[in-house]
Amino acid sequence: MSLTEDIRLLSQVPLFRDMNEDQLRLVAFGAERRQVTTGQQLFREKSPAESAFIVARGRFELLMADRNGEMKVEATVGPGTLLSELALVTMVERKFTAIAIEDSEALKISRSLFHRLLEEYPQVGRVIESRIRDNIASLARAAAAMQDRFA
Template identity: 75%
Template structure:
């Protein structure tokens, strides 16, 4: 894919929506495109996460270890999905295993690249912080809506 295609893809990711052309170009230029064959892992649950991934093409099944230790399908991620976004901000472990359901590609965005974006464009940090706050509020609402299941 061309750089312009990667810029367009990244601009569709909610975390990066609203960034200007130079900011998107910095991310797209610094991102690493990774091909993953059907049935192969993009990453494994509980491994250290020093980068996030944007699904560029194909689909990834997201699996997490169940109580019995077996992997359980959580959901399927398609193009435009950002995986492991917290890894852009801090060191975390992967919360699931991502396996390609078909030949797929993902853009790898490292924490170092993301921090460079924040250093060069401090206003992006404020916008990203606002989006993260919105995401946390949405998670809290979803958890509250499921509270009846845990009584």
């Protein structure tokens, strides 16, 4: 993919949607493309996450180990999906294993690249903070709605 195509892909991801072309260009230029063949892992559950990935082409199954250690498919994702978003701002573990179910490609965005974006464009930090706050509020509402299931 070209730089222009990477910028277009980034602009479709909610986290990056409101960024201008210069900001997107910085991310696209610094991002790393990863080719992943069918059956190959992009990353493994519980491994340290120092980057996020955006699915550029193809599809991935997201699997999590159940209580017995068996891998269960939690979701299937395709182009435009941002994986491990929280890794852009802090050290976390991968919450699932991502395996390509067809030949695929992902854009790897490192935490250091994201921090560079925030340093060069501080206003982006305010947008990201607002999005993270909204995501946490949404998770809290979803958890509250499920509270009766665990009572």
